[in-house]
Amino acid sequence: xxxxxxxxxxxxxxxxxxxxxxxxxxxxxxxxxxxxxxxxxxxxxxxxxxxxxxxxxxxxxxxxxxxxxxxxxxxxxxxxxxxxxxxxxxxxxxxxxxxxxxxxxxxxxxxxxxxxxxxxxxxxxxxxxxxxxxxxxxxxxxxxxxxxxxxxxxxxxxxxxxxxxxxxxxxxxxxxxxxxxxxxxxxxxxxxxxxxxxxxxxxxxxxxxxxxxxxxxxxxxxxxxxxxxxxxxxxxxxxxxxxxxxxxxxxxxxxxxxxxxxxxxxxxxxxxxxxxxxxxxxxxxxxxxxxxxxxxxxxxxxxxxxxxxxxxxxxxxxxxxxxxxxxxxxxxxxxxxxxxxxxxxxxxxxxxxxxxxxxxxxxxxxxxxxxxxxxxxxxxxxxxxxxxxxxxxxxxxxxxxxxxxxxxxxxxxxxxxxxxxxxxxxxxxxxxxxxxxxxxxxxxxxxxxxxxxxxxxxxxxxxxxxxxxxxxxxxxxxxxxxxxxxxxxxxxxxxxxxxxxxxxxxxxxxxxxxxxxxxxxxxxxxxxxxxxxxxxxxxxxxxxxxxxxxxxxxxxxxxxxxxxxxxxxxxxxxxxxxxxxxxxxxxxxxxxxxxxxxxxxxxxxxxxxxxxxxxxxxxxxxxxxxxxxxxxxxxxxxxxxxxxxxxxxxxxxxxxxxxxxxxxxxxxxxxxxxxxxxx
Amino acid sequence: xxxxxxxxxxxxxxxxxxxxxxxxxxxxxxxxxxxxxxxxxxxxxxxxxxxxxxxxxxxxxxxxxxxxxxxxxxxxxxxxxxxxxxxxxxxxxxxxxxxxxxxxxxxxxxxxxxxxxxxxxxxxxxxxxxxxxxxxxxxxxxxxxxxxxxxxxxxxxxxxxxxxxxxxxxxxxxxxxxxxxxxxx
Numbered sequence: 001x002x003x004x005x006x007x008x009x010x011x012x013x014x015x016x017x018x019x020x021x022x023x024x025x026x027x028x029x030x031x032x033x034x035x036x037x038x039x040x041x042x043x044x045x046x047x048x049x050x051x052x053x054x055x056x057x058x059x060x061x062x063x064x065x066x067x068x069x070x071x072x073x074x075x076x077x078x079x080x081x082x083x084x085x086x087x088x089x090x091x092x093x094x095x096x097x098x099x100x101x102x103x104x105x106x107x108x109x110x111x112x113x114x115x116x117x118x119x120x121x122x123x124x125x126x127x128x129x130x131x132x133x134x135x136x137x138x139x140x141x142x143x144x145x146x147x148x149x150x151x152x153x154x155x156x157x158x159x160x161x162x163x164x165x166x167x168x169x170x171x172x173x174x175x176x177x178x179x180x181x182x183x184x185x186x187x188x189x190x191x192x193x194x195x196x197x198x199x200x201x202x203x204x205x206x207x208x209x210x211x212x213x214x215x216x217x218x219x220x221x222x223x224x225x226x227x228x229x230x231x232x233x234x235x236x237x238x239x240x241x242x243x244x245x246x247x248x249x250x251x252x253x254x255x256x257x258x259x260x261x262x263x264x265x266x267x268x269x270x271x272x273x274x275x276x277x278x279x280x281x282x283x284x285x286x287x288x289x290x291x292x293x294x295x296x297x298x299x300x301x302x303x304x305x306x307x308x309x310x311x312x313x314x315x316x317x318x319x320x321x322x323x324x325x326x327x328x329x330x331x332x333x334x335x336x337x338x339x340x341x342x343x344x345x346x347x348x349x350x351x352x353x354x355x356x357x358x359x360x361x362x363x364x365x366x367x368x369x370x371x372x373x374x375x376x377x378x379x380x381x382x383x384x385x386x387x388x389x390x391x392x393x394x395x396x397x398x399x400x401x402x403x404x405x406x407x408x409x410x411x412x413x414x415x416x417x418x419x420x421x422x423x424x425x426x427x428x429x430x431x432x433x434x435x436x437x438x439x440x441x442x443x444x445x446x447x448x449x450x451x452x453x454x455x456x457x458x459x460x461x462x463x464x465x466x467x468x469x470x471x472x473x474x475x476x477x478x479x480x481x482x483x484x485x486x487x488x489x490x491x492x493x494x495x496x497x498x499x500x501x502x503x504x505x506x507x508x509x510x511x512x513x514x515x516x517x518x519x520x521x522x523x524x525x526x527x528x529x530x531x532x533x534x535x536x537x538x539x540x541x542x543x544x545x546x547x548x549x550x551x552x553x554x555x556x557x558x559x560x561x562x563x564x565x566x567x568x569x570x571x572x573x574x575x576x577x578x579x580x581x582x583x584x585x586x587x588x589x590x591x592x593x594x595x596x597x598x599x600x601x602x603x604x605x606x607x608x609x610x611x612x613x614x615x616x617x618x619x620x621x622x623x624x625x626x627x628x629x630x631x632x633x634x635x636x637x638x639x640x641x642x643x644x645x646x647x648x649x650x651x652x653x654x655x656x657x658x659x660x661x662x663x664x665x666x667x668x669x670x671x672x673x674x675x676x677x678x679x
Numbered sequence: 680x681x682x683x684x685x686x687x688x689x690x691x692x693x694x695x696x697x698x699x700x701x702x703x704x705x706x707x708x709x710x711x712x713x714x715x716x717x718x719x720x721x722x723x724x725x726x727x728x729x730x731x732x733x734x735x736x737x738x739x740x741x742x743x744x745x746x747x748x749x750x751x752x753x754x755x756x757x758x759x760x761x762x763x764x765x766x767x768x769x770x771x772x773x774x775x776x777x778x779x780x781x782x783x784x785x786x787x788x789x790x791x792x793x794x795x796x797x798x799x800x801x802x803x804x805x806x807x808x809x810x811x812x813x814x815x816x817x818x819x820x821x822x823x824x825x826x827x828x829x830x831x832x833x834x835x836x837x838x839x840x841x842x843x844x845x846x847x848x849x850x851x852x853x854x855x856x857x858x859x860x861x862x863x864x
Contacts, residue, residue: 048757050714050717050757055721055851055852058721058832059831059832060831061714061832276814360793
């Protein structure tokens with residue numbers, strides 16, 4: 001019966017597709033590696049061997065620790081997944097957005113060479129607006145649509161320490177826009193990036209990439225690095241429809257979409273260990289880039305530039321009584337679409353946080369923040385943002401209290417953020433959280449939180465006007481002054497288990513209820529359904545499961561990955577209509593899975609392969625696909641590294657996400673890279 | 680093209696499989712706890728205790744661990760059959776500071792600062808070489824602190840604390856350590 005079911009089930013067909021052969025081979029590899037584990041123990045120095053070393057040699061042994069980083073409280077009791085700089089490097093991804101493909105709880109698809117759709121817990125599209133992204137503590141969303149321009153979020157991947165992705169609301173700690181998740185991109189301390197680093201890469205999808213970085217020390221306490229990096233990403237492809245009627249298209253004929261993307265960036269970072277208690281970090285970055293967005297590649301060239309600077313002071317109070325953080329940053333971004341449409345944003349932000357440990361069972365965390373965003377647009381008189389310029393103020397205060405009714409066993413957290421924004425005034429984002437540390441290896445947690453997505457300028461100030469119906473400025477499509485904050489009530493639970501030193505697993509599940517989601521209300525039939533007005537007419541719910549695991553299977557093989565299930569249902573509220581029938585804001589796969597296998601091979605070779613499965617998308621429709629990347633590298637001492645990376649190996653051309661017409665296809669990519677280190 | 684790539688991929692996998700199982704040539708790495716366990720052993724070799732710290736010339740030299748034991752069996756493996764100046768080495772694990780008796784080296788693994796301070800002040804002038812990972816350890820009167828720099832284990836010594844307990848740490852060890860100077864005079 002079961003056999004019958006399995007052989008007839010479409011899943012079976014799926015599993016035995018050639019695409020999945022790689023999976024079986026990796027599994028086979030893992031099974032085969034079993035007997036080898038015993039032998040490989042020898043490659044780790046035994047205590048007896050260590051004992052024979054001189055003190056000097058002992059002090060030069062590199063160590064690996066199971067958890068080096070002290071676990072933060074929110075990590076234990078939230079659905080967090082972390083990728084390290086090493087995971088990123090080994091995978092061979094080229095850019096920061098690509099690196100996010102290595103996180104199993106993120107929905108991600110490349111749209112064209114510059115655009116990405118990235119979200120967590122659903123609601124993914126090019127204008128995804130429910131995810132908060134921070135680069136070294138600096139919020140990078142644009143108030144234009146409350147989302148992220150991923151094409152200008154660039155860091156030297158070599159300098160990334162880790163990327164933490166928390167799926168689920170983070171409103172209490174991080175504030176507005178952390179509706180469905182928070183991405184924290186954290187770069188290394190400059191003390192860990194000393195010496196000279198040079199890299200250069202070339203490939204069919206990346207016809208040129210290079211970086212130069214130098215790290216040094218001013219004295220015992222101050223270290224720094226300075227870097228410059230640039231890349232040129234090749235064009236994506238579209239199907240050639242010229243000269244042939246639809247339905248008679250040669251499906252193998254692709255032409256360049258002429259959307260090449262080039263970006264140059266430079267910056268500095270200083271880290272100052274001012275005293276045993278105080279640490280100060282300063283960084284400044286600037287970039288310039290240009291892109292061809294027009295499929296014909298002639299007009300409409302997009303130009304971007306930006307500068308930012310951030311300083312952060314951390315102090316830990318004596319004897320573990322708590323700590324405090326003060327951070328100030330400035331961020332300027334500029335985008336010119338070349339068709340009289342430009343955006344210029346200046347952000348000024350100050351944030352203060354204090355954590356106070358009261359005895360061994362109580363902790364109080366509180367803070368204040370202020371952000372000013374000076375948003376300036378240029379647009380044509382009948383298409384754009386009105387008013388053109390707007391100053392957005394955001395004030396916030398938060399407090400969170402933690403109590404351990406049973407010490408080191410049970411923790412109860414309650415807190416809220418109170419925020420005041422220019423559009424909708426006061427907003428509250430509370431959460432309660434219960435954490436039960438069953439053993440040192442196992443934690444179970446549950447949480448309920450509310451978070452909001454404040455209006456962006458597009459919701460309030462955007463408009464397309466025309467001289468029709470006897471009105472010289474008749475709105476065809478427009479934001480409304482009544483647009484309010486979108487809300488979510490999220491209920492989550494999770495389980496974390498360090499099964500052994502070699503394997504850790506985490507599982508989380510959630511149920512979210514959304515209200516006041518954006519809708520497009522059509523106008524009366526007399527005016528042919530115009531004006532289309534932006535309102536809060538959609539409601540919805542979603543649930544899902546996220547599974548992640550990390551395993552250092554043997555000294556030479558580590559595996560990490562996960563599986564995410566997501567389901568949602570959105571509907572139009574009574575008394576409202578939606579021109580898109582509540583379908584346009586999100587296009588999410590029901591299932592997705594990820595496996596990264598990293599091998600340390602003899603003779604200083606390294607191999608890594610990453611496989612992703614992404615289920616079908618519905619609006620617009622897209623078939624399921626498997627991403628498969630592989631990288632082989634060879635290291636010569638600590639001086640030279642050569643590598644070859646293949647990306648999207650299973651398809652000549654593949655589409656990951658459709659945002660507009662014509663549909664873009666990403667080519668299979670192969671590139672080689674050379675790296676020099678000089679200390 | 681697709682088939683070709685697939686072929687290459689499987690050849691690579693097969694290659695790795697054979698390769699990975701045949702030979703192993705890893706750069707030497709070690710677990711943090713192993714290295715620290717060996718350091719504890721080394722500290723017994725480079726420290727002199729006053730004669731009255733031992734009841735007899737053959738009495739054991741006790742390495743104590745207070746708080747959670749981070750070393751597990753490694754420390755036992757390291758000291759098995761070893762001696763320091765004719766004193767056989769012995770490991771004892773203490774669940775509370777009241778249990779500490781006849782101890783010569785003590786690794787203190789208490790994350791709570793107040794408690795650590797209390798333990799340290801109770802151990803003053805007992806002739807015990809105190810060691811920990813905690814950043815506040817030396818400030819509170821501890822003697823040796825481990826820290827990690829560039830993935831390597833280093834240590835810092837508080838010579839004043841060592842001296843006031845009448846212990847003598849060999850210059851060989853001091854030379855490799857970073858020296859802690861208390862800021863209050």
